[in-house]
Amino acid sequence: VDTPVMGELRILVNGALGIDxxxxxxxxxxxSSGTPAKELFEHWTGQQVSEADIETTGLLxxxxxxxxxxxxxxxxxxxxxxGIGHDLPLMDWLNKYTFKHESEFKDPELARKFYKGAIDRVxxxxxxxxxxxxxxxxxxxxxxADTIRNxxxxxxxxxxxxxxxxxxxxxxSTAESIEQTEEFIKQVLGGQGNCPADTRLVTPIITPRFxxxxxxxxxxxxxxxxxxxxxxxxxxxxxxxxxxxxxRQCFPECTSYTEIYHKHGLLGNHTIxxxxxHMTAEELVIMRDTGTSISHCPTSNFTLGSGLADIRRFVAQxxxxxxxxxxxxxxxxxxxxxxRMAAATNRALIASRRLSGEDxxxxxxxxxxxxxxxxxxxxxxxRVMGMAESLGSLDAGKxxxxxxxxxxxxxxxxxxxxxxxxxxxxxxxxxxxxxxxxQFVFLADDRNISRVYVGGNLIHSKC
Ligand code: GUN
Ligand code: FE
Numbered sequence: 001v002d003t004p005v006m007g008e009l010r011i012l013v014n015g016a017l018g019i020d021x022x023x024x025x026x027x028x029x030x031x032s033s034g035t036p037a038k039e040l041f042e043h044w045t046g047q048q049v050s051e052a053d054i055e056t057t058g059l060l061x062x063x064x065x066x067x068x069x070x071x072x073x074x075x076x077x078x079x080x081x082x083g084i085g086h087d088l089p090l091m092d093w094l095n096k097y098t099f100k101h102e103s104e105f106k107d108p109e110l111a112r113k114f115y116k117g118a119i120d121r122v123x124x125x126x127x128x129x130x131x132x133x134x135x136x137x138x139x140x141x142x143x144x145a146d147t148i149r150n151x152x153x154x155x156x157x158x159x160x161x162x163x164x165x166x167x168x169x170x171x172x173s174t175a176e177s178i179e180q181t182e183e184f185i186k187q188v189l190g191g192q193g194n195c196p197a198d199t200r201l202v203t204p205i206i207t208p209r210f211x212x213x214x215x216x217x218x219x220x221x222x223x224x225x226x227x228x229x230x231x232x233x234x235x236x237x238x239x240x241x242x243x244x245x246x247x248r249q250c251f252p253e254c255t256s257y258t259e260i261y262h263k264h265g266l267l268g269n270h271t272i273x274x275x276x277x278h279m280t281a282e283e284l285v286i287m288r289d290t291g292t293s294i295s296h297c298p299t300s301n302f303t304l305g306s307g308l309a310d311i312r313r314f315v316a317q318x319x320x321x322x323x324x325x326x327x328x329x330x331x332x333x334x335x336x337x338x339x340r341m342a343a344a345t346n347r348a349l350i351a352s353r354r355l356s357g358e359d360x361x362x363x364x365x366x367x368x369x370x371x372x373x374x375x376x377x378x379x380x381x382x383r384v385m386g387m388a389e390s391l392g393s394l395d396a397g398k399x400x401x402x403x404x405x406x407x408x409x410x411x412x413x414x415x416x417x418x419x420x421x422x423x424x425x426x427x428x429x430x431x432x433x434x435x436x437x438x439q440f441v442f443l444a445d446d447r448n449i450s451r452v453y454v455g456g457n458l459i460h461s462k463c
Contacts, residue, residue, distance in 0.1 A: 068128025070381025073324025115123025222267030
């Protein structure tokens with residue numbers, strides 16, 4: 001199952017998929033109906049293969065294969081206060097919990113002990129590719145990057161930059177911010193030889209925390225580093241009204257929050273801006289014209305009370321959108337939870353607009369469907385990460401970052417087919433799977449994620 005296009009679920013019942021172990025890429029997919037693997041491989045590749053070189057694995061009746069989940073925005077150190085402080089608005093939450101706990105990662109020993117558990121938790125939830133924020137500390141970030149690579153997960157990892165308006169106990173000089181970012185880039189890239197960007201497991205990402213935490217000099221230098229090393233960029237944008245006001249006070253010469261990043265060369269088709277809850281029409285035009293992507297973080301937007309981001313509007317304007325868990329603003333590293341929260345956000349927006357008598361013609365009034373959430377969690381996320389050609393679906397040529405889902409797993413929250421009368425009465429298997437997938441989107445959790453593959457390698461298995 002995959003969704004190469006938003007809203008279009010592609011379901012292959014009794015399908016077969018081949019992977020080339022030497023590249024980690026998908027070589028083909030077909031209806032299988034008992035065709036021998038050797039025959040399928042020769043059909044896909046046009047080359048002779050010997051039986052001895054082929055290894056086969058089958059799926060059970062209530063299992064399916066799908067692309068891995070992509071988390072386009074999360075904070076690895078913030079797993080240390082998961083589920084705490086969600087009654088506070090953003091700026092109070094940052095000051096009371098976030099900066100304090102992140103500052104503790106100045107101790108590399110803590111990073112060594114802590115990050116392994118956090119990353120395992122993300123992988124167990126089926127995330128094959130994530131954009132992580134670390135902390136300001138070079139050594140702890142290096143440990144984070146090594147931990148991820150050793151676990152076999154694909155990731156962007158950012159050294160957080162904070163050289164302005166930050167607490168004394170958690171800030172750095174402008175020179176430190178820039179030099180340590182470059183040092184981190186060299187360490188991460190240097191540790192992985194010269195492999196091409198799409199097969200490199202861990203890629204550094206330029207990470208100004210948000211405009212108010214950086215000086216103009218720092219932002220400009222980070223834009224230069226991104227260009228020089230051809231690296232992606234991530235930050236936060238228009239999350240909460242007080243934060244927007246803070247950003248505007250810090251950069252009074254800019255006409256909007258978005259303009260601050262634009263002016264410093266930080267927007268473009270390799271930039272991911274998280275939240276974007278309160279964007280003006282002018283700001284969305286800048287996003288579209290620069291090709292900048294949005295990480296929709298609905299769980300965090302609900303828990304910190306930031307607001308409702310209108311992703312239908314972003315999509316209509318041609319701005320790439322994916323999902324982010326934003327741990328620990330969000331309380332869960334599960335992209336399935338993010339999918340459901342995206343649906344809830346969309347329903348709440350439609351309901352409030354209907355109440356206020358707004359025009360809901362076109363797509364504006366159409367509830368987000370399960371297939372659209374599935375897209376945001378996979379192919380949409382791949383586009384946001386600038387990797388749409390290599391990841392996000394099960395097309396031949398793409399890297400095999402995938403999940404085996406077991407809807408009948410032990411203690412599964414998804415009910416059996418027999419007890420789901422809406423499905424057990426159907427005779428068309430594709431229609432039955434369509435409803436089964438709706439149940440997956442709304443009910444499943446990590447108990448249903450049986451196997452996790454990245455680049456063809458099995459990195460997590462339930463059995
Ligand atoms: N804005 C600046 N820093 C943060 C952070 O850590 N989390 C969220 N949600 N917003 C931020
Ligand atoms: Fe965040």
